Each structure stands twice: as structure tokens, then as C-alpha cells.
Amino acid sequence: MKKVGLYFGTFNPIHIGHLVIANHMVEFSDLDEVWFIITPQSPFKTKLSLLDNNHRYQMVFEAVQDYPKLKPSKIEFDLPQPNYTINTLLYLEEQYGAEYGFSLIMGEDNLKSFHKWKNYEAILEHYSIYVYPRISDGKAENRFEGHSKIMKVDAPIMEISSTFIRNEHKKGKNIKPLLPAPVWKYMDEMNFYR
Incomplete structure (x- = not known):
């Protein structure tokens, strides 16, 4: 059975930080693959600047x-x-459960609000969570410290945000080095975030 890490996000746009973290997870943990689950709309975010799916x-x-x-x-x-993560997990189990074992990938800053997620107890009961470090204003809550289903992975700290990229691109700043080359090419050709 293949172990698949699910990396959820709007990826608006995907940037090198996302790639570094995902690649680190497949190369330096027991995950075989990472799937980028592109979120149509997060229950926690507004859709104002979200590009088409x-x-x-x-x-x-x-x-x-x-x-x-x-x-x-x-x-x-x-x-x-x-949609909520638990619904996606149940759907994936239904579709691929025999072939793949699924886990979540999240930044340690998300642990602060994980207890607010719909059915977070069920997620923790049935799925492992791979956590990568983030720089944050405050120390992450210890609510899940030492939990057997939560693995901290010593991935590089990548403090690049899609919001920063969109905002600075709109101002005319050169954000090209923050994006994979084919993403920059597509974004530039389509005239996104201007």
C-alpha cells in the first residue's frame, strides 16, 4: 500500500516554498507520494482573489x-x-482505500486551530499528520504535543506566501524567483494577479 501525504491548499499560486516542503516530505519521511489537494474554497478564507479552480x-x-x-x-x-477535510478524506478512502494509505501534511501553525476543524477527533483517530515547522508570532499550542498520530518533520522553514506574491506582483515587483519557472510562465502569459 502506497503512503500518500495530502497537502491541502488553494495554491493561489503554488510557489517554491510549497514545492520544497512537499519534496522534503517524500524524500525525508516514509511517504511515497504527496498529492496537492487544490481547495476550491477554504471554509476559513474568502474567495475575493481566488483564481479559477x-x-x-x-x-x-x-x-x-x-x-x-x-x-x-x-x-x-x-x-x-x-467542503471540509474530513469529507475529502472519506471520499478518498471510498475511491482509493485499497491502494493507498492517506495522511495529512500541515504547517505547525495550523495545529493552533486544528481543534476547530470539523470532526478533528475522527481525523486524528484514523489518519497520521505530518507537521512541518513554521515561524509564528506565538508558540504552537501543546494541545496535541506527543500525540502518537502527529509526526513533526524537520523540513526547511519556508516563509513565502501566495498572498505576498500576489500583492507584490500587483505592485510591479519581480517575484519570478519565488515561483517554479513553468508557473511564472503560465501566470505571466495569462496576466494573473495584476
């Missing part, structure tokens, strides 16, 4: 072409919205 999928597709262990996924596009 298919454009964000295309950028993730372009970004991972040279990384055979990284895969783009549009699995959430057809699920009822707003």
Missing part, C-alpha cells in the same frame, strides 16, 4: 512535472462546497 490546477500541474512523486489533484472540485 482549473487555472490553479494547471499551475500545480506545471510545477510538479519534473517531480514524479508529487501529484496535482482536483478531487475537491466536484465535492459539495463549502
Whole structure:
């Protein structure tokens, strides 16, 4: 059974920080693959600057072409919205449960609000969570410290955000080094975030 880490996000746009973390997870943990689960709309975010689902999928597709262990996924596009992680996990189990074992990938800053997620207890009961470090204003809550299903992975700290990229691009700043080359090319050709 293949071990697959699910990396959820809007990827608006995907940037080198996302790639570094995902690649680190497949190379330096027991995960066989990482699937980028492109989220149509997060229950915690507004949709104001969110590009169309298919454009964000295309950028993730372009970004991972040279990384055979990284895969783009549009699995959430057809699920009822707003969607929650638990629904996606149940759907994936139903579709692929015999072939794959699924885990979540999240930044340690997300542990602060993980207890607010829908059915977080069920997620913790049935799925492992791989946590990568983030720089944050405060120390992450110890609510899940030492939990047997939570593995901290000593991945590089990547403090690049899609919001920063969008905002600075709109101001005319050169953000090209923060994006995989094919993502920059697609974004520039489509005139996104200007």
C-alpha cells in the first residue's frame, strides 16, 4: 500500500516554498507520494482573489512535472462546497482505500486551530499528520504535543506566501524567483494577479 501525504491548499499560486516542503516530505519521511489537494474554497478564507479552480490546477500541474512523486489533484472540485477535510478524506478512502494509505501534511501553525476543524477527533483517530515547522508570532499550542498520530518533520522553514506574491506582483515587483519557472510562465502569459 502506497503512503500518500495530502497537502491541502488553494495554491493561489503554488510557489517554491510549497514545492520544497512537499519534496522534503517524500524524500525525508516514509511517504511515497504527496498529492496537492487544490481547495476550491477554504471554509476559513474568502474567495475575493481566488483564481479559477482549473487555472490553479494547471499551475500545480506545471510545477510538479519534473517531480514524479508529487501529484496535482482536483478531487475537491466536484465535492459539495463549502467542503471540509474530513469529507475529502472519506471520499478518498471510498475511491482509493485499497491502494493507498492517506495522511495529512500541515504547517505547525495550523495545529493552533486544528481543534476547530470539523470532526478533528475522527481525523486524528484514523489518519497520521505530518507537521512541518513554521515561524509564528506565538508558540504552537501543546494541545496535541506527543500525540502518537502527529509526526513533526524537520523540513526547511519556508516563509513565502501566495498572498505576498500576489500583492507584490500587483505592485510591479519581480517575484519570478519565488515561483517554479513553468508557473511564472503560465501566470505571466495569462496576466494573473495584476
